[in-house]
Amino acid sequence: MGRMAKSATAKQEAKRPRRRRRWLWYLFWTLMGLFGLTLGALLGYLSFAGEGTVRRAVVAYIRGETKPENAFPGKDRITVLIVGADENRDRRKRVVETAARTDTIVVAQFDFKNQRISALSIPRDTLVRIPRHGWGKINAAHVLGGPQLLVETVSQLLGNIRIDHVVIVSYKAFEEAVDALGGVWVDVEKPMHYHDNWGDLHIDLEPGLQLLNGKQALGYVRFRHSDSDFHRIERQQKFMRAVKERLKDPSVWLKAPNALSAALRHIRTTMEYEQMLALALFARQLPDTSIRTETLPVRDGRGTNLLVNREKARELLQELGFWDDGYLSYAR
Template sequence: MRSFLDYLIYMCAFCVIGVGALGAWEAVSEQPRALISPGGEGDPRAVIPSPNIGKMTILLMGADERPQFGDKGRSDTMILLFVSQRTKKAALLSIPRDLRVHIPGHGRDKINAAYAYGGVELARDTIEQELGVHIDAYAKADFQGFVEVVDQLGGVTVEVPDVEGRGRGMNYDDNADGLHVHLKPGLQTLNGEQAIGFVRYRKGDSDFKRSERQQQFLKAMAEQKLKLSNIVDLARVVPKAFGAVETDIGLRKAGELAQVLRDIRSDSLLMTSFQDYLHDVNTGIYYVEISAGGVSAVLGEIERHLSSMPDEVNLVDVLNGSGAAGVAATVGSALSSEGFEINDTGNATSFDHARTQIYYPDDGIMAARRVQRVLGTGDLVKVDEQQPYPQDRLTIVTGEDIDTEALGG
């Protein structure tokens, strides 16, 4: 399974370039140690500590700055990166730039205006206020740096869709922004300038289609370029990547983050958005707003993803086998806080169980042992034809040995 490291440089396009640089740096640290003076300043072991980030939320931004006009610009791309060290999972949440929000000190406006009014800090404050999340750090991309990174990697081959129809492909010119997109449909290798147009274009469709193209580019770059076998190319890209990002992630925390991201697999990365919860607002200016319950639904999806353990049976049924009031709910709550998904709670066929039984399927032994550690008790029993329990989950029959007070009940 490909490591999440393979996907990092892609994020240059949508402001994840800072994390991409860290991933590339970590890849370089895997070079033969003979090339490094042990314990010296160049030894990654001397500067990269053991990770201790817990959960971390990073605001990733790309701004359409136009310094030649003295214009700070608006944030062209905003993504929240959520990382869990414990479960080795990550999530990317795209924030629509046309989202109408309350910007502190400036009233109602599009969320991408926050950057123009007050830079990264106001953008961060606005997102925290609107979504109710705490942002630990930020990384802001320089799109020209992305162009140079793609060029140094030799371009990326993608299938360009015929967005405008009749073989016209994708065409857009913004002289003020210096963005010129002219791509014919079909499979082709994009250089840096073409790639930035591919991921920023939205004239013929929408932000959501643009997000799909960004994901398409991500997969293509990962499969073609970003492998540890390309260590020389990645090493050459690192200086450009570092020069193209502004971040408040310190060196120590960056090293910890790089190590955690290295261990996150591609199938442990959730990509999501508010698309299913948005509605248009007609005020003469195009806005979108999030429907009631949309924020909690999406953030809940992210939290469940980050909390669940990969590569393990994660679904659990809890049955009360002792007759003690509320014990199944207490056990379920304790396991849920440790990342398990509680499918059902109820009563066992009898209340005469002195010892807790943890029934596990063929591939569930590791998960069963985790349950045993959480509960502080329990006998492990493998499900077979003699046991009337499902093979796709753990089944816990609680006994008199459960200490509900220790579990927070």
């Protein structure tokens, strides 16, 4: 009896490794099958991707080109001047390719080391010293000397900060990027109605949460006809938070390369496609608490001019990390 019991026990113990090996093989082939399905779906998706933008994005991601340390070698942080420009039109209301006044001015610092983004909006009516042109509203700098003069003006205004890159966004770029994402959900806070036939601007929005298409979104961020430029800046900042929230949806995130490609057809920038994608990926993975948006402190001046509140501006620039370098100081 003892021998028989031992023999049965030995057989059971011999079966266990076989079962384990069998389960390991089942697991292995299941994982391989899932990998094959995923890879097949990905290759199929890439094969039908329009303009190769998705393919380019995936290749950049696989090669690590969208990592900040590779997209911006040797940089712990970069500062980007983001500008929304008005459209100039001729007598027939056609858009003409000339330097226009800037409708939106934002200085954004992407801090890779400390994992944060700080964005500072500058009101368009801020009175500044424009190099080689004297005093004027900051939105005139682009008209007087193009992007280079605008960079000089903004840098000087903020204490000679270094601006690494520039992105100039046209209305068309904004509209097409929003449409490529399938729209953006925004809680419109009040009725907004305005019509400018000459500027081809038509805004008709009612209050409430709604999915805005490109034209509607542009009207939302440009509207300021029953309030002030400060309210418009608040809406622009609110809209950017809504875009970030929208990109958390995986199905929408897959559209990001096409949205970026659509925008690139109508923007001017000093960055490569992979660098802009790297910034989008960096922003997407940050919690909302690590992204701070502020407006340059100003006070009323003569007429419609706004004057910088130097003391508050100094404190804010230091808080946001723009003045981490000891030699920087506020422009006089």
